[in-house]
Amino acid sequence: MRVRPSEQWQPFGTHMHRFEPPDLYIVRVRGNVLGDDMRTQIEALRALSQYTGGGIFWIADVTAMGALTPEARRAAAGGGHDDVRAILRGSAVVGASFATRVVATLLLRAVRALKPDKHRPVAFVETEAEARAFLAPYRKHGAGASATP
Secondary structure (H helix, E strand, O other), rough: OOOOOOOEEEEEEEEEEEEEEEEEEEEEEEEOOHHHHHHHHHHHHHHHHHHHHHOOOEEEEEEEEEEEEEHHHHHHHOOOHHHHHHEEEEEEEEOOOOHHHHHHHHHHHHHHHHHHHHOOOEEEEEOOHHHHHHHHHHHHOOOOOOOOO
16 A cells, blocks of 8 residues: 655655645655656555545745756656646646756646646745645635646
């Protein structure tokens, strides 16, 4: 059985994560993201979805993030993650560098063009308060649905 993150901050690698009921997964990334770190986050999303019985919203604070290692990229891009894509209802990324925002925005546009049914709301913001404000209307609409508010 998958173990879900608790409501208290818990470490995984050099990073921290926690669950905020009813449907919010929060990660603070510190340093490089390794393959095991990426797999931990994927499993956390699966465990949270099982626990809540619905979709999950995600705030990732990457202000102190180092590099995304090739192993982490492979873990994220690897097959068998369609369930996670369905679980994830919206995301907000806090503190991403300009270069990261540009690359991610281009990738998001490509996904939206090629697979519009796979679109989930994503924002790049400077603070956690802005992340929460962005996700609030989607969370109010319901974690179990992917439609816009």
